Amino acid sequence: xxxxxxxxxxxxxxxxxxxxxxxxxxxxxxxxxxxxxxxxxxxxxxxxxxxxxxxxxxxxxxxxxxxxxxxxxxxxxxxxxxxxxxxxxxxxxxxxxxxxxxxxxxxxxxxxxxxxxxxxxxxxxxxxxxxxxxxxxxxxxxxxxxxxxxxxxxxxxxxxxxxxxxxxxxxxxxxxxxxxxxxxxxxxxxxxxxxxxxxxxxxxxxxxxxxxxxxxxxxxxxxxxxxxxxxxxxxxxxxxxxxxxxxxxxxxxxxxxxxxxxxxxxxxxxxxxxxxxxxxxxxxxxxxxxxxxxxxxxxxxxxxxxxxxxxxxxxxxxxxxxxxxxxxxxxxxxxxx
Ligand SMILES: NC(=O)c1ccc[n+]([C@@H]2O[C@H](COP(=O)([O-])OP(=O)(O)OC[C@H]3O[C@@H](n4cnc5c(N)ncnc54)[C@H](OP(=O)(O)O)[C@@H]3O)[C@@H](O)[C@H]2O)c1
Numbered sequence: 001x002x003x004x005x006x007x008x009x010x011x012x013x014x015x016x017x018x019x020x021x022x023x024x025x026x027x028x029x030x031x032x033x034x035x036x037x038x039x040x041x042x043x044x045x046x047x048x049x050x051x052x053x054x055x056x057x058x059x060x061x062x063x064x065x066x067x068x069x070x071x072x073x074x075x076x077x078x079x080x081x082x083x084x085x086x087x088x089x090x091x092x093x094x095x096x097x098x099x100x101x102x103x104x105x106x107x108x109x110x111x112x113x114x115x116x117x118x119x120x121x122x123x124x125x126x127x128x129x130x131x132x133x134x135x136x137x138x139x140x141x142x143x144x145x146x147x148x149x150x151x152x153x154x155x156x157x158x159x160x161x162x163x164x165x166x167x168x169x170x171x172x173x174x175x176x177x178x179x180x181x182x183x184x185x186x187x188x189x190x191x192x193x194x195x196x197x198x199x200x201x202x203x204x205x206x207x208x209x210x211x212x213x214x215x216x217x218x219x220x221x222x223x224x225x226x227x228x229x230x231x232x233x234x235x236x237x238x239x240x241x242x243x244x245x246x247x248x249x250x251x252x253x254x255x256x257x258x259x260x261x262x263x264x265x266x267x268x269x270x271x272x273x274x275x276x277x278x279x280x281x282x283x284x285x286x287x288x289x290x291x292x293x294x295x296x297x298x299x300x301x302x303x304x305x306x307x308x309x310x311x312x313x314x315x316x317x318x319x320x321x322x323x324x325x326x327x328x329x330x331x332x333x334x335x336x337x
Contacts, residue, residue, distance in 0.1 A: 003115030004315055005057035009048035014060070014316055022119035024072035029122050031084055033066040035138035036113050036312070036333040038322045039170060040260065045108045046319065049263075054108060061315075062088050062106045064113030065128050065137035066335070075122045083128035085294075086113060087287040088141040090124035094288040101283060106141075113138075114315055116335065126287060129294045131301055139304040139330040140293065142284060143170030147178050148293040149285030150233055150255040159183030161230040164220060164247060166210075166240070168195045171257060173305045173329045175233045176202055178293075181300055184230075187223060189216050195328050202305070217247040228252060238262025245271045245279070253278040305329030312336060 003019045024030045042061055044050035065085045068078045078084060090110070091100045106112045106120075128137040151157045163179040164187045165172040172188070179186050180203040188204040190196045196207030208219045221228055228249035234241060238261030244254050245267065254277060272279050296302070307327040310318040312335045322331045 001116040002312075003059050006046065006060050007057045009046065009054075011046060011316055011319060013056075014046070014319075016313065019059075019115065022117050024070050024075070024119060026072050027074045027122050028072040028119055029068055029075055029078055029084075029125060030070040030117055030119050031064070031066040031086065031125070032069045032117055033064050033113055033115065033312075033335045034083075034134035035065045035136070035335065036061050037063040037135075037139040037143075037170075038318055038331045038333070039063060039142045040258065040322070041142065042107065043319065043323055051108060058108065059111040059113070059115050060107055061112040061114040061333075062108070063138050063141045063143075064106075064118060065134045065140075066118075067134075069117070071122070077122045078125065078127070083134065083137070084125040085128050085137050085140055085290065086118065086120055087124050087126065087290055088145065089284050089286070090120060092284075092286040093123055094286050097283065105284075114312075114333075116312075123287070126291050126294065129298050131298055132303065135309055135332045135334050136304050136306060139170070139306060139332060140297075141290060143330065144174040144178075144293055144297075144304065145285040145289050146257060146282060147171050147174035147233065148296075149289050150257060150282050151175060151178055151182065151231070152292075153285055153289055154280060154282060155231055155253055155255060157182050157184050157231060161185070162187060162224060163231045163233065164189070164229040164244075165204075165233045166235050166244075167191070167260065168199055168328050169235065169260075170330045171235055172233065173199070173202065176204055177302055177305075178296070179231075181296060181302065187220060187229060191325075198328055215243075217243040220247040224249070231255065233257060236261040238265055241265040242267055242271070245275075245277060248275075248277055251276045251278075253280070256281045307331055309334050
């Protein structure tokens with residue numbers, strides 16, 4: 001089969017190669033990939049800033065969907081011909097995070113989905129949403145599951161709450177769509193007026209340009225009558241986290257998801273303590289979160305926002321497009337056939 005291998009850090013080390021077709025063992029499933037999607041994580045893994053100890057060669061990319069083509073002895077959850085989505089943290093089926101959360105994630109350190117066929121344990125996949133294409137389904141495992149987990153897993157978003165999402169990338173637009181489904185009001189920040197307008201068309205009630213208004217936390221307070229938002233989906237990190245703490249209400253929640261602005265933050269702890277803010281870090285979500293997410297998307301016919309789809313063989317161009325920051329929502333790949 002054709003697969004991309006990363007043989008060292010940097011885009012020049014991404015090589016299209018041949019690998020043996022996988023054969024399923026007991027309780028294993030082989031999936032012919034039809035769609036994949038990219039995450040910011042793929043970029044930082046590739047650059048070497050996320051996991052400097054990554055072992056090469058490995059197959060990158062975490063998010064994929066496709067068709068079951070072979071099952072090993074004992075498999076009961078799926079049959080050949082069925083459409084499936086792969087779960088990102090393969091062994092996290094439900095409940096609390098599992099010890100293998102870091103060690104066994106598709107797309108680093110475990111081989112990922114940038115290959116024509118992928119073998120996974122049967123507990124590491126779910127049936128694909130009936131209303132979505134394979135490419136759309138492939139946008140769900142990391143970004144949408146994380147947004148779901150933040151809002152409804154560890155978070156407790158209620159109708160009437162105000163949720164702040166930062167930027168218009170994968171996690172943030174899913175958080176916008178899901179928070180709207182739950183009856184929450186959504187505020188969005190972006191570095192682009194055009195993207196702010198598109199986010200409003202998706203249901204955001206107000207937008208703040210974080211470059212034109214670097215003190216965006218003050219704009220959030222103004223938009224909420226001085227109260228602050230109930231929840232912040234904090235994807236920027238770095239110095240931005242301090243602003244998130246000032247933008248959240250007394251007793252509100254800041255979910256630390258990402259580090260687009262920086263991996264280190266210096267915090268005024270009293271900001272959080274005096275105001276009883278719940279500050280929590282979130283790492284993806286379980287297979288059960290993926291199942292609950294799919295049920296909600298199907299019930300309300302919600303479709304992911306797909307910015308652009310590249311052919312499988314143009315994975316490098318897709319990664320460069322993601323790195324450019326021009327995208328609105330998810331960047332995806334379609335496999336041939
Ligand atoms: N903890 C987890 O489980 C988890 C899961 C998924 C992602 N993440 C992390 O969350 C972050 C977002 O991931 P993603 O895949 O959604 O990224 P993405 O799709 O590449 O989105 C990036 C977007 O964020 C916005 N942005 C960039 N710098 C910003 C800043 N300083 N302040 C506000 N917005 C900014 C930009 O939107 P505009 O062009 O609109 O400004 C940019 O297009 C990454 O750090 C990623 O590693 C963590």
